[in-house]
Amino acid sequence: MAKKHALFLLAFLFLMMLINGGKGQGVADNSAYGLVSDGVGEVQQSAFIVFKNWASSDSCDQTYGFLPCTTTVLGNIFLILVYGYLMFIAAKFLSDGSEILLGILGPGIIGGLFLPVLSAFPDAVIILESSTLLTPLSDPRFPMGAIIIHLGYLEAKKQLKVQVSIGMGLLAGSTVMLLTILWGSCIIVGKCDIENSVATDLKDTRGFSLTGSGVSTDIWASYAARIMVISVIPFIIVQISQVLHTTSQARLTVLISLIVSLSLLLSYCLYQVFQPRIQKRRLAYAKHKHLMSGILKHLKSHILGRLFTNNGEPNTEAIKKLFETIDVNSNGYLSVTDIRALIIGIQFDAADLDIDETVKSVMKDFDTTGDSQIDMNEFVRGMSRWLTKAKRSAIHAGSDGSNSLSTRYINDFNLRTREEQDKLEDQNEEEEVESIKNPKWNASKAVAMLLLGTVVAAIFADPLVDAVDNFSTATSIPSFFVSFVVLPFASSSEAVSAMIFASRKKLRTASLTFSEIYGSVTMGNILSLSVFLGLIYFRQLTWDFASEVLIILIVCILMGVFAGTRTTFPLWTSLMAFLLYPLSLVLVYVLDNYLGWS
Structure with a gap:
């Protein structure tokens, strides 16, 4: 031409x-x-x-x-x-x-x-x-x-x-x-x-x-x-x-x-x-949000009780029970080893998931004191932040009320973060x-x-x-x-x-x-x-x-x-x-x- x-x-x-x-x-x-x-x-x-x-x-x-x-x-x-x-x-x-x-x-x-x-x-x-x-x-x-x-x-x-x-x-x-x-x-x-x-x-x-x-x-x-x-x-x-x-x-x-x-x-x-x-x-931020949604979805399916109260706020009592479930040593702290075991047990569908980077990302979000371990208060504050983000994402998506608050918010958050990560990864892959x-x-x-x-x-x-x-x-x-x-x-x-x-x-x-x-x-x-x-x-x-x-x-x-x-x-x-x-x-x-x- x-x-x-x-x-x-x-x-x-x-x-x-x-x-x-x-x-x-x-x-x-x-x-x-x-x-x-x-x-x-x-x-x-x-x-x-x-x-x-x-x-x-x-x-x-x-x-x-x-x-x-x-x-x-x-x-x-x-x-x-x-x-x-x-x-x-x-x-x-x-x-x-x-x-x-x-x-x-x-x-x-x-x-x-x-x-x-x-x-x-x-x-x-x-x-x-x-x-x-x-x-x-x-x-x-x-x-x-x-x-x-x-x-x-x-x-x-x-x-x-x-x-x-x-x-x-x-x-x-x-x-x-x-x-x-x-x-x-x-x-x-x-x-x-x-x-x-x-x-x-x-x-x-x-x-x-x-x-x-x-x-x-x-x-x-x-x-x-x-x-x-x-x-x-x-x-x-x-x-x-x-x-x-x-x-x-x-x-x-x-x-x-x-x-x-x-x-x-x-x-x-x-x-x-x-x-x-x-x-x-x-893209890194999208992967982090997908990590959040995956962990929330896994934890929701493995605990008794609801992560949200009736008025849509994070359920502090349920989060504390969740902490006790993950704390296998019952020492009041979640170590790097505990977080690694949790992530491996979730079995994320991302084939290129870097376990070490994922553990670092979670510790960075929760460990506010920098002592390489997460106590009860840090865990409650971190989980509350994650749940609030999931709630905002679901509300922005215009979800209906057919399911319970916990299931609806977390499932919608998981779907949206996965789609966003896929779009960014597809674009990067085609460019490379x-x-x-x-x-x-x-x-x-x-x-x-x-x-x-x-x-x-x-x-x-x-x-x-x-x-x-x-x-x-x-x-x-x-x-x-x-x-x-x-x-x-x-x-x-x-x-x-x-x-x-x-x-x-x-x-x-x-x-x-x-x-x-x-x-x-x-x-x-x-x-x-x-x-x-x-x-x-x-x-x-x-x-x-x-x-x-x-x-x-x-x-x-x-x-x-x-x-x-x-x-x-x-x-x-x-x-x-x-x-x-x-x-x-x-x-x-x-x-x-x-x-x-x-």
């Missing part, structure tokens, strides 16, 4: 070099140099002040002097498709190269800092190109140039605002498209039968049942969704001046939002760097098994793909923005709506791979798919927004995107909170996601055209 894309790119560049001439906007004839002129004399060209991307109704500028442009509707549709596909190829090269490099170098510095930035690079380049306009300068050949320069500057600012809206359209459109169309599509292609509130891998017998089929993810996907919600903070900050109607502090809020956005970008990259280490610690053959060759290939993708994105982002702008002018459709609908599909290469991954109908692949979606939105919210805010601040533009920010906040917060608080998504949730896309467009249109937000 990469070879086909490269051949298409070379063929397109060769075709562009064969094209001779085309419509364009010229500069003043320099034969008049040295003569006094009022600026409107016998000038043969259409204008004498050059503004990048400023086209009249009957002319356009060729980007780089050879890439074609047009002022017709169909012509611009064709150019948007061509340049959009080239940007898609660039994004694909960056994505594939990043994955190869990540497989070779691992998820450390490269995976945490370098690759997340590359994933959002196409969007950032398009946003950057959407506001590059030459500032008109005075020309000594024209004595009345000051007046003309002023008029040209006003027109340039107006045109710049139009083109900046293209960047905002991409920023908002990418977020909404990923969390609505792509999110809902992944639910449909990845659906499995839901049994006991969890989607069963590779089992899809219930068709399009809105409640009986769906997708389940692991806890890491939920964490990614919560991080995505945090990433909208800069949007909220930048809107403060408009909410308070204080235009004097507008630039200050833009600067503060820019600083916060860059800080979140750095924090997110550092999180990606240390995430594997965090995951290992979480994967290996890359011929690492040197693949590393060279990955670097070449990254360089090619970067160059292609940098070259064709500018003509793509021009085509969108010209199409907007030719059709009188606001440039925001054109870029909102079209550009996200050109710069989001993860859409195809996400749906392919989701179609494998496994919890593991579904988790990776949705984590990738949430991660892409997060990077767009902080990296692309940082570029956008930087342009707004340093070019002294006005932030006037209240309606656009509102739809970003609505979609991100709604989907982020929803996905961050659950791990199973029935099929009906895809309909909710799909509905958000047209509602977002309608909301922007109503706010801008009827309520005057823009």
Whole structure:
């Protein structure tokens, strides 16, 4: 596939070099140099002040002097498709190269800092190109140039605002498209039968049942969704001046939002760097909780009485009797040998259980005095803590009251901790098994793909923005709506791979798919927004995107909170996601055209 894309790119560049001439906007004839002129004399060209991307109704500028442009509707549709596909190829090269490099170098510095930035690079380049306009300068050949320069500057600012809206359209459109169309599509292609509130891998017998089929993810996907919600903070900050109607502090809020956005970008990259280490610690904690639940379940089945009282509190008397049962020497203390005998007698189902580490873990939890033995009071306090954790876990799971409190709390705790440990172990095992053959060759290939993708994105982002702008002018459709609908599909290469991954109908692949979606939105919210805010601040533009920010906040917060608080998504949730896309467009249109937000 990469070879086909490269051949298409070379063929397109060769075709562009064969094209001779085309419509364009010229500069003043320099034969008049040295003569006094009022600026409107016998000038043969259409204008004498050059503004990048400023086209009249009957002319356009060729980007780089050879890439074609047009002022017709169909012509611009064709150019948007061509340049959009080239940007898609660039994004694909960056994505594939990043994955190869990540497989070779691992998820450390490269995976945490370098690759997340590359994933959002196409969007950032398009946003950057959407506001590059030459500032008109005075020309000594024209004595009345000051007046003309002023008029040209006003027109340039107006045109710049139009083109900046293209960047905002991409920023908002990418977020909404990923969390609505792509999110809902992944639910449909990845659906499995839901049994006991969890989607069963590779089992899809219930068709399009809105409640009986769906997708389940692991806890890491939920964490990614919560991080995505945090990433909208800069949007909220930048809107403060408009909410308070204080235009004097507008630039200050833009600067503060820019600083916060860059800080979140750095924090997110550092999180990606240390995430594997965090995951290992979480796995160790999950194993410890499973150890707790296993011991509690074993002790519950071997004692008379209940570990919980009628009001749900730990039963101190039952715990003391349990201590006397374990204390085979009747010396009032539980030694390391006693704890080891207890753990061996439980016969945990984990094949890789380290007995010594397990004994140390239990002693660390119970032996608060550090004398390598557990007395009656330490045992009561430790068991009470464990039972309280089991109770909280069962309540959080929403257990019914069909069984006794002790049985219900402990069984639910055991089930949840086992599932959590299995998910984390499966993820670690699959990451450790994967290996890359011929690492040197693949590393060279990955670097070449990254360089090619970067160059292609940098070259064709500018003509793509021009085509969108010209199409907007030719059709009188606001440039925001054109870029909102079209550009996200050109710069989001993860859409195809996400749906392919989701179609494998496994919890593991579904988790990776949705984590990738949430991660892409997060990077767009902080990296692309940082570029956008930087342009707004340093070019002294006005932030006037209240309606656009509102739809970003609505979609991100709604989907982020929803996905961050659950791990199973029935099929009906895809309909909710799909509905958000047209509602977002309608909301922007109503706010801008009827309520005057823009």
